[in-house]
């Protein structure tokens with residue numbers, strides 16, 4: 001069975017008014033799950049918020065203590081960077097988001113569920129060791145990989161990040177860790193516009209030009225990316241599932257159709273069956289056209305359910 005980890009607080013975290021990373025993103029996904037009749041096929045497990053040590057495994061102590069000591073008055077916003085602001089619920093939401101993915105990894109590795117999706121906000125893949133960035137507070141997927149290794153659930157982890165933006169935070173947190181492989185595809189140039197590894201033994205970055213279609217992407221995926229993944233060994237796949245490569249997304253200019261996310265997910269599911277007994281934990285990152293986001297996540301979930 002596929003498990004979905006979510007919590008009401010993920011809708012209570014908010015950025016500034018009219019921010020694209022908005023609570024309605026959760027509603028659009030839940031609506032699409034209901035519309036596609038997936039709700040009764042999913043389990044909704046309980047989870048606890050992450051502990052401080054679960055964050056310190058990948059973030060700098062000063063940054064973690066600064067975030068955890070914030071006291072934000074109801075109705076106030078606190079700005080962490082130019083496009084990331086938080087309210088009185090945000091730190092709690094970030095702690096529960098990390099708790100959710102850590103529990104999902106535990107449950108999939110123990111075979112309680114065959115795979116899992118974490119429906120949480122704020123997202124995580126731009127948060128670096130010492131800073132919030134790009135709507136993200138904690139680097140959830142990278143931290144989940146580090147926690148899985150520390151708890152000896154796995155020996156090696158592959159992170160697949162197909163969000164339209166480079167997973168700079170994930171890369172920053174894991175790049176020196178020899179048991180984690182990282183693949184990130186992203187429109188380039190585009191936010192975060194940072195340097196990225198080009199010849200790293202465990203990191204494959206795939207910059208894509210504006211206008212790239214899902215069909216073109218899937219050709220490169222089959223010809224260049226899958227062979228790289230087949231050459232390495234891992235016991236778990238973590239996905240940074242951003243749906244902002246969709247042609248309707250307002251923050252980027254790639255041209256994926258909704259069904260391209262189904263094809264990509266199916267290919268990842270097949271890879272997981274070949275390499276790691278189907279173990280996948282997928283985590284929501286970006287995706288800012290509400291309807292396209294909902295339908296793209298529903299199609300992603302259908303492939304996880306059908307695996």
Ligand SMILES: [Zn+2]
Pocket residue numbers: 163164165242244285286287
């Ligand atoms: Zn993104």
